Amino acid sequence: MSHKIAVIGGGSWATAIVKMLCNNASQIHWWIRHESAIDHIKKYKHNPNYLTSVEFDTSKLQLNSNLKEVIKNADVLIMAVPSAFLKETLSEVTSVDLQNKQVFSAIKGIVPEHNLIVGEFFNKEFKIAMENIGVITGPCHAEEVAMEKLSYLTIASQSSENAAYVASQLSCRYIKTTVSDDIYGTEYSSVLKNVFAIASGICHGLGYGDNFQAVLIANAIQEIKRFVDVVHPIDRDIKDSAYLGDLLVTAYSQFSRNRSFGGMIGKGYSVKSAQLEMNMIAEGYYGTKCVFEINKKYNVRMPITEAVYRILYEKMSPAIEMKLLTDQLS
Numbered sequence: 001m002s003h004k005i006a007v008i009g010g011g012s013w014a015t016a017i018v019k020m021l022c023n024n025a026s027q028i029h030w031w032i033r034h035e036s037a038i039d040h041i042k043k044y045k046h047n048p049n050y051l052t053s054v055e056f057d058t059s060k061l062q063l064n065s066n067l068k069e070v071i072k073n074a075d076v077l078i079m080a081v082p083s084a085f086l087k088e089t090l091s092e093v094t095s096v097d098l099q100n101k102q103v104f105s106a107i108k109g110i111v112p113e114h115n116l117i118v119g120e121f122f123n124k125e126f127k128i129a130m131e132n133i134g135v136i137t138g139p140c141h142a143e144e145v146a147m148e149k150l151s152y153l154t155i156a157s158q159s160s161e162n163a164a165y166v167a168s169q170l171s172c173r174y175i176k177t178t179v180s181d182d183i184y185g186t187e188y189s190s191v192l193k194n195v196f197a198i199a200s201g202i203c204h205g206l207g208y209g210d211n212f213q214a215v216l217i218a219n220a221i222q223e224i225k226r227f228v229d230v231v232h233p234i235d236r237d238i239k240d241s242a243y244l245g246d247l248l249v250t251a252y253s254q255f256s257r258n259r260s261f262g263g264m265i266g267k268g269y270s271v272k273s274a275q276l277e278m279n280m281i282a283e284g285y286y287g288t289k290c291v292f293e294i295n296k297k298y299n300v301r302m303p304i305t306e307a308v309y310r311i312l313y314e315k316m317s318p319a320i321e322m323k324l325l326t327d328q329l330s
Contacts, residue, residue: 003102004029005169006074008067008089010037011281012050013106014080016142018061019054023172029062031070033089038063051146068097076102076166078136082281083109083118095126104134104155104166108190109283110290117187131159134166135187139245140175141255148174154242156180156187178241184232186242189224192305193247194284195291196220198262199308200251202318205266212326217251219329220304227291227300258284265311266318288312303328 005025007014010032021028032038040048041063045055064070071077071093081089086107105118114121119133134157144151153170157163158181167177180186199220200213208216224247225238238244250256261282264274271285292309295302307325310316 003075003165004073005076005078006031006070007078007080008070009080010034010047010049011080011082012142015047015051015054016145017078017080017106017136017170018056019051019145020170020172020175022057022060024169026060027062028060029064029070029074031064031067033065035065038065051142054146068093071097071101074101076104078104078106078166079118080106083107083111083283084281084286086111086118086121087113093126095128098122098126098128100132101128102132102134102162102166103128104136104157105187106136107283108137108194109287110191110294112286112290115290115293117184117191119183119187130183131157132162133157133183134159134163135183135190136166136170137186137190137242137246139241139249141249141253143255145175150174150176152241152245153177154180154186154240156183156242158183180242182232182234182236182242185228185234185236188228188231189243190246191283191287191291192224192227193220193250194258194282195288195305195308196223196247197250197256197258198265198282198284198288198312199304201256201259201262201264202266202308202311203262203322204259205263205268206319206322208322213251215329216304217247220251221247223300223302223304227295227298227302230298230300231294258282261285262308266322271312284308285312 006029007018008031046052103122107118111121122128137154140151140153155163155167163179167179171177221244257280288308307321311318311321
């Protein structure tokens with residue numbers, strides 16, 4: 001089985017995914033919004049804005065800023081744009097354009113206009129069958145892919161055949177892959193781990209030490225389990241890398257933008273000033289509000305998520321909120 005693959009997005013994750021695919025695919029369609037970036041890649045063989053150390057074999061790349069044309073020329077679409085901009089990016093795309101396409105999301109967020117994880121968004125808005133939808137999750141930072149450090153990915157889909165194919169295309173000397181059928185659990189977990197990475201960063205910014213961080217993250221994985229078991233109750237092992245591993249690397253890594261964002265909040269930055277300082281998207285900011293809203297339906301006990309929500313959206317004091325949170329953890 002051979003499919004034409006397209007990567008949608010021009011950021012660090014898209015760049016990392018293209019790098020992985022170059023090890024196996026003979027041709028990769030790559031949508032990047034800005035023509036200037038496309039021209040730069042064609043001329044200099046690297047992305048001018050993200051993971052600039054990655055050098056591409058440009059003979060394998062079909063670069064295009066016309067999204068509908070890229071979609072038309074591919075069978076498998078790997079989405080790697082920030083969730084906050086996904087609806088806008090697809091504004092001219094119709095369900096007809098996506099008919100018979102496989103869509104795999106490497107997006108670690110929720111579509112804020114709909115409060116839907118990306119898989120549900122494509123299913124409801126574009127009528128894509130769930131067996132043609134998949135999720136690519138970590139634990140894996142794009143920066144370490146760029147350095148070819150050993151990393152692991154989980155590819156989830158209700159179609160084991162589709163998941164196995166994408167896994168085979170991403171596997172290489174420094175990327176190991178596993179497959180799963182837990183689309184909802186892996187995707188919600190990838191959203192929540194960003195929320196908890198913000199909490200970890202806030203605590204670090206406030207001066208909490210490693211001992212408390214360990215308690216915070218131990219409680220965070222329990223919070224993930226409570227939530228995903230209610231939203232999509234199936235038999236899953238929350239200690240697997242797709243859940244616990246992804247949480248750990250996002251909460252602790254120097255490359256975690258969500259942790260960095262939280263660190264600024266803990267040190268007294270406003271949300272807007274922290275966003276401007278980073279000049280990158282912290283998916284957990286949007287994910288916090290979406291999960292908080294979604295949980296009004298399920299009423300799962302989520303003290304960490306609620307604390308982060310009050311800090312980010314109700315402008316409550318990080319020091320006070322985290323002090324109150326310490327009394328709810330065990």
